[in-house]
Amino acid sequence: IRVQCFDDCLYLLDGRFNQLHTFCVDLVNLHHPQEIKNHGDLPNLKCFVLSCKETCGYDELILPLLYRMSNLEQLGLYMTISIDTRYNDGFIDGNHLKRNIINRMLRLNDFKFHICSCMFIHNQSHFSSTKDIQRTFIDFPVNNIISYVDYFPEAERSQCQIYSYPSLTPFYENITNSFPGGFFKYVRVVSLFDEHPFEHEFFLQIQRSFPFMEELSVFNCKSQNKKQSYESDNDNQNLPLIEYSLLNELAINTVHDDYIEQFLLNTKTYLQNNVFLYIEYESLQRVTHNFTREDTRINCMKINKLKLRGERICRNSSLQAYFPCAKICYPGQFFFE
Structure with missing residues (x-):
C-alpha cells in the first residue's frame, strides 16, 4: 500500500x-x-x-x-x-x-x-x-x-x-558516474547527479540497466567532455541511438545545455509519444535556436506536457508551434486534466 x-x-x-x-x-x-x-x-x-x-x-x-x-x-x-x-x-x-x-x-x-x-x-x-x-x-x-x-x-x-543484488527496489536515486551497471527490472523512477560530466555512453548504460524506467531526473551542470570530439569528427551520426521506450516524465531543469541536446537531438535520443518535460525556458530557447532547430523538433513534437522554469509568461509565438501537442505550464501554474 x-x-x-x-x-x-x-x-x-x-x-x-x-x-x-x-x-x-x-x-x-x-x-x-x-x-x-x-x-x-x-x-x-x-x-x-x-x-x-x-x-x-x-x-x-x-x-x-x-x-x-x-x-x-x-x-x-x-x-x-x-x-x-x-x-x-x-x-x-x-x-x-x-x-x-x-x-x-x-x-x-x-x-x-x-x-x-x-x-x-x-x-x-x-x-x-x-x-x-x-x-x-x-x-x-x-x-x-x-x-x-x-x-x-x-x-x-x-x-x-x-x-x-539482484535488486527489488522501485527507484534508484542519485546515480553517478561510479554506477557499476547491472539489470534492474523493478525500477521505474531514476535520478542522476554528479559533479563530473555524463557522456553519451553513460546514458546508454542507464537505458540498458533500467529498461522499464518511466521517470528520469538529471542534475548536472558540467559540460560534456566528448561532445566536441564527436562534433569535430562529424561522428554524431555514428553514436548509438538511445531509445527510452517507456519514459513518460523527464526533468532536465537543472542541467548544462549539453544534456538538453542529449535528450532532444533525434540523432542521440528516441523518445516515445506523450512525454512530460520539465525544463528551464532560457536553456530550451538556446538549444532549439529560438524554437527553429530541425534536429530537435521531432522529439519536441512528442511532448504532451511542458513545464517551464524561469519564464512566467512566454511572448514567443513560436513556442507553441514547436510543441504542437503540448499543454504548456508556466511557474505558478498547474496542469488540469
Missing part, C-alpha cells in the same frame, strides 16, 4: 490488525508522528517491506519500528537516508546493518535492501572509501552486495549506495 506519512503507517500497525503477517508499504513522507505512539510488539508480522525516497528519521523512527517486529522472517528496506550525526558518524554500511538489524532480529532469514545514505562534509579528517565500505560486507549473511561511495566537494556532501 502507499501512505502519505509515518502516522498512517503507525495507525495500521497499532494492534487493530493483530493477525497481520505481511505488510508492504510505500511511504511518501517520513515526518515525526503527531498522534500515534511507535510502540507495542507485533509478534505475528513475518514479512515487512518499506520503501521511502527521503528519510530523515531513520534512527528515531525506522529502527524502533523494526524492533517491534520480534518474529520477522523477511525484511525489505529501500530508502534514501539523511545521516543524523547525533546517532551515526559515518555511512550506513555492513557493520551497521549487522549490529542494528540482523543481530537483533533472530528469526530473520531473508533481508533485501537498497540504502543510499547521504552526509554533509564538515571538516572531517577521515573519509570512507568504496573499499572501506566493501570490507564491512565480507562476512555479511547476504552474498551479493554492491556498494560504492561518492564525494561532491562543490555541494559539500557525500553519499554511499549499498544494495543486495
